[in-house]
Amino acid sequence: MTGKLNDKMILSDILTSQKFIMSSYNTAIAECQSESLRRMLLDMYNDEQSAQKRVFDAMSNRGLYKPQIADMTAISETKSRFQGEERSTRI
Numbered sequence: 165m166t167g168k169l170n171d172k173m174i175l176s177d178i179l180t181s182q183k184f185i186m187s188s189y190n191t192a193i194a195e196c197q198s199e200s201l202r203r204m205l206l207d208m209y210n211d212e213q214s215a216q217k218r219v220f221d222a223m224s225n226r227g228l229y230k231p232q233i234a235d236m237t238a239i240s241e242t243k244s245r246f247q248g249e250e251r252s253t254r255i
Contacts, residue, residue: 172228175219179229182216 189209196202223229234242 171226172223175223175226175228179216179219179223182212182219186212186216 186209189205189212193202193205193209196205220229
């Protein structure tokens with residue numbers, strides 16, 4: 165390693181940071197009691213989501229990020245699992 169950062173390393177770091185930031189906003193939104201603060205956090209979350217999408221698209225367009233394409237069976241299984249979890253957590 166020469167110590168130089170390449171596009172993939174930089175964009176991967178940004179993408180990871182965006183995911184962490186979005187996760188933090190998600191937790192804050194879920195636990196916020198102030199409606200005005202919640203709306204502000206949602207706006208900030210949406211801005212971060214847009215930024216994350218731009219980074220993802222930049223990586224994808226350059227061939228730097230290739231998520232695995234799920235087959236229909238895996239999609240159906242995941243959907244069923246999350247729907248089951250959603251039902252079990254309803255109050």
